[in-house]
Amino acid sequence: MTNEDVNNDLRLSPKDMKELGYRVIDMIVEHMESLQDKPIAKKTDFQILEKLRNESIPEHGNCHTHLLDQFESDILPNLTHADHPRFFGYIPGPNNFISIMADTLVSGLNIFSGASSMGPGVTNIELVTIDWLRQIYDFPEEAGGLFVSGGSMANLTGLAVARHIKLLDQTENTVIYTSDQTHLTIIRGLGILGFKSKQIKIIPTDKQFRIALPRLQQEVKKDRAEGKIPFCVIANAGTTNSGAIDPLQQIGEFCEKEGLWFHVDGAYGAPALLSEKSKSLLKGIELADSLVLDPHKWLFQPYEIGCVLVRDRKYLKDTFRITPDCLRDICKIEQEINFSEYGIQVTRSFRALKLWMSMKYFGIQTFQNAITTGITLAEFAEKKLRESSCWEIVTPAQIGIVTFRYIQLNYDTGTIDRLNEQIISEIIKEGYALLSSTVLDGKVVLRMCTINPRTTQNDIEKTILRLEKYGVELSKS
Ligand SMILES: Cc1ncc(COP(=O)(O)O)c(C=O)c1O
Incomplete structure (x- = not known):
C-alpha cells in the first residue's frame, strides 16, 4: 500500500489529483442521492474504531486510493448522518451541494x-x-x-x-x-x-x-x-x-x-x-x-x-x-x-x-420556502401524534420543533421518563430515524426537529409509527 511516488514537495501528479478529486465528488453525490434509502447510522464497529485509534505514525506515504478505501471502510460506516432526512435529533445539518463546492474551492485555493x-x-x-x-x-x-x-x-x-x-x-x-x-x-x-x-x-x-x-x-x-x-x-x-x-x-x-x-x-x-x-x-x-x-x-x-x-x-x-x-x-x-x-x-x-x-x-425565496417546509413538517408531526392517545404533546410545534412523551396512565413520572429514554435507545439502535430527548419541566421528553427540507411526511409518519411500536412493546416488557 505504500506510495513510491510521494515527493518531498508534497505535490501529487495532475492525474492523481483528478482521480482523487473525481472519486471524492462521486462519493459525495452518491451519498446525497442515496441517503433517503439508507439507515441514519450503522451499528458501531468497535473493532474498526479500536484499529483506527491505535494506528501508528505513518513512516512512509500511502497510496491515495488506499486513503479513500479506508475512509469508506472504516470511517463512513461509523458516521451518523445529520443531513439525513430522518435525522430529527439535536439540530439537523441539512447542507447543500453548492456550499459544499464553495468550501472545496476555499480550501483548494486556501x-x-x-x-x-x-x-x-x-x-x-x-x-x-x-x-x-x-x-x-x-x-x-x-x-x-x-x-x-x-x-x-x-x-x-x-x-x-x-x-x-x-x-x-x-x-x-x-x-x-x-x-x-x-x-x-x-x-x-x-x-x-x-x-x-x-x-x-x-x-x-x-x-x-x-x-x-x-x-x-x-x-x-x-x-x-x-x-x-x-x-x-x-x-x-x-x-x-x-x-x-x-x-x-x-x-x-x-x-x-x-x-x-x-x-x-x-x-x-x-x-x-x-x-x-x-x-x-x-x-x-x-x-x-x-x-x-x-x-x-x-x-x-x-x-x-x-x-x-x-x-x-x-x-x-x-x-x-x-x-x-x-x-x-x-x-x-x-x-x-x-x-x-x-x-x-x-x-x-x-x-x-x-x-x-x-x-x-x-435565491432567498427558495430559502424561505425550505424554512416554511421545516415549520410545516413539525406541525404535521404534532397532528399525527395527537391522533394517538399514547402521546402527550409537551410543547406544540413551534418553529420546527415539537416535544412529546409516551404516556401510560398507571405509571409514575420516573417510570415514564425511563420508558421514553428506552424508546430513544431503540429507535437509534434500529437506525431508521434518529430523535433525541431533552428535559422540560423536570420531565424527559422526546424531541423532533424537522428542519431538513428533504424530509417527507412519509418519513415523519413512519418514524412516529415506529416510536409508538417501541412504546407499546417496552411498556409490555
Ligand atoms: C440556541 C443555540 N445556541 C447556541 C448553540 C451553539 O452553537 P454551535 O453548536 O454552532 O457552536 C446552539 C447549538 O445547538 C443552539 O441551538
Missing part, C-alpha cells in the same frame, strides 16, 4: 479572509453577505458583523463586544440575565469572559418556556437597589429544547429603558424570520445590540459557519483590533476592512463564500 489586501473581493463578499443578513434582520445601516465557526463562537464574540463596549471590560459587580432555557455554551462563554456564576442570573421561564418578563424586571430592580450593576440580557430567539422564543420586543424595550445590552441568541431560530408563518414571532429581534445566527443550522450550510451581527460595526473593531508588527504591511490602511481586526481569529477561512454562493444560486 483563501485567507483576514485582510482586505490579500483579496479585496473576498472581503467584499463577506461584507455583502453580512449586509444581506443585516437587511433581513432590519438592523441599522451602520451595523456589521462577521462569520465565525458556529453559534458558540458567535455568542462569545457578541458578548465580548458587549463587555467591552458597555463595561470597558470591567466585569466586577455586574450582572447578566438569561433564562433557564439558554444554551449552556453561552454560560460557558460567559465564564471564559471572566463572569463568575453568581453574576449570571438565571430567570425561570413561563409555561411556554419563555423568560418570565416580570421576574426579569424585578431582578434588575432588586440588583440595582443592592448596588450591583445590571449590564446585559441574553434572550433566546428559538431555544434548542423546544423552539421557544422569548418576548423579544418587550425585552428589547426594557433593555433600552434600563440601559442594558440586549443580546439575542438566534443560533437555532433566527432563520424562522424568513418564513411568513413565523415572522411575527420574532418581532423585536431588530432591537438587539448583538444577534447570533448560525447558518450551519437552518440556513442549510455545511459546518462550520456561525454569524454575529452588532448594531454598529465599529464595536467589533473597538473590541478586537490589534495590529501585530508582523501584519503591519497588510493591515496598514485605516479605511480598509480587515476581518482579522474584527474578531478573535487572525488566520480565518473564507466562510462567507458558501452562504453567498448558495443564496445566489437558490
